[in-house]
Amino acid sequence: MKISTIIDLLHARVLCGEDKLDGVVNSACGCDMMSDVLAFVKEQAVLLTGLCNPQVVRTAVMMDMRCIVFVRGKLPPEDVITLAKEAGLVVLATDERMYTACGKLYINGLAGGEVGNE
Amino acid sequence: MSERVNFHFEIDGENFTSAGEASVRIKKHLRDMGFSPDTIRRVSVAMYEGEINMVIHANGGSADVDVYVDRIEITLADKGPGISNIELAMQEGYSTAPDNIRSLGFGAGMGLPNMKRYTDNMKIESEVGKGTTIYMTVNV
Ligand SMILES: Nc1ncnc2c1ncn2[C@@H]1O[C@H](COP(=O)(O)OP(=O)(O)O)[C@@H](O)[C@H]1O
């Protein structure tokens, strides 16, 4: 799914990464516990979360994710957006709640991922 | 790369905002050195969990990453409270993290299991009241 499609489906605002909206994501992870995200294996994923701290960005970087969506109308502080910009991530914000945001992406064809276990 | 390249970091235990910075830096170094995305992810995620643990459980510590031709070794050392029951701490979901840490997105009790999952070898040495040292190896 293209990131621009996510923006349409979630009526999201773009907080950074305007030049990368043609990028494609293949899976999604909706989560507020960062270790659960870190147990997740898919590449080219999008992270949906209600948390707004720098560790959200660092977690996405660790997992080579492409895009972060802040749900429930949350806006991260400026330094968090700066970190994401430096990392080349697209950051979006939507008023949808976590459940609804994930559901909308899922029914439109964006799958979940698996938990890694080698 | 002749033999060994060492990266050393002091992890600030007072400042949660910076927790994870060293792991982001290692990720960049390993990328510059040409390692595969899979190797880089395994090293940096394992180190990230360990770095966060040192901040939330041990008031900081130090991290060393030693890069060899065939393997990458990560050593995390702290002078925190130590881990009294390592077997219990290794169980998925076991956590002594307080609620304020959980509201920051950590404390799900998945850190040590993730570190084990992403590395080829992991050893914990810990003494209550003295501190903890964790050795991890990722084969290249
Ligand atoms: N460096 C450390 N120093 C002291 N205790 C630790 C350290 N790392 C982990 N622990 C203990 O092991 C438990 C499990 O760690 P972990 O699996 O990372 O879960 P979490 O960090 O979410 O609590 C922690 O809750 C803590 O009690």
Ligand SMILES: [Mg+2]
């Ligand atoms: Mg942990």
